[in-house]
Amino acid sequence: MGRVFGPFLFINHKSALYVCFFVAKYFMSEILYTLIATHITIICVTVFLHRGQAHKGIEFHPALSHFMRFWLWLTTGMITKEWVAIHRKHHRFCETDNDPHSPKTYGLTTVLFKGAFLYHAASKDKDMVNSYGVGTPNDWMERNVYTTHSRLGIGILLMLNVILFGWVGLLIWGIQMIWIPFWAAGVVNGIGHYWGYRNGNTKDNSRNISPWGIIIGGEELHNNHHLDPANIKLSRKKFEFDIGYFYCRLFAKMHLLKIR
């Protein structure tokens, strides 16, 4: 017992545990950095891009919105206007052929593993981006840095990672680059419209993937979101937890945002 199939026959549970302890012991700072950095990115996506910009449920203090815009530029390369436009179009045409990423149209596997490509294809429609992306930031930083040089941030991040962690920094950067495409574009847009429980009937196929929204910042509660898109609180039942809303309350107490 304890043997793994295939070419890894020599690995048993004991040596797998040893490898885990070795990695945890010698790469603790790298692991902590990766978990904290990806968590901040997820929180910026759900609080700033989704609840704040796409659904206009939050009024930000400039210090917080500037930090979140900078962090998203540094760690994802995503453009606010494009993200917002594609997401609003998703709500408008949910589960139809005009939905930019419906598993009903494209199939679950495509949305789950190639969600970022669907996002990229949708972002090419500039007329759509202009009409659905209204009301997003259009200041000097947006025009001259974040939009014009959208890939510069992730290039700087790559250098920072290598300076901080040597060649392991490359691996960390790779994890950071697939974090949002997998969890947000893949899991939320794919699984969130395919598998899970529902708290209420919507015309779309949205599902709550898990009652505890932590890894994807609360976006796991996707059926709850489609039931009431304007509500920035994504949990509805007592047993559900939305960490994104927890941060919203925390930032509100710190006077860094106002919930509309």
Ligand SMILES: [Zn+2]
């Ligand atoms: Zn949805």
Ligand SMILES: [Zn+2]
């Ligand atoms: Zn939404």
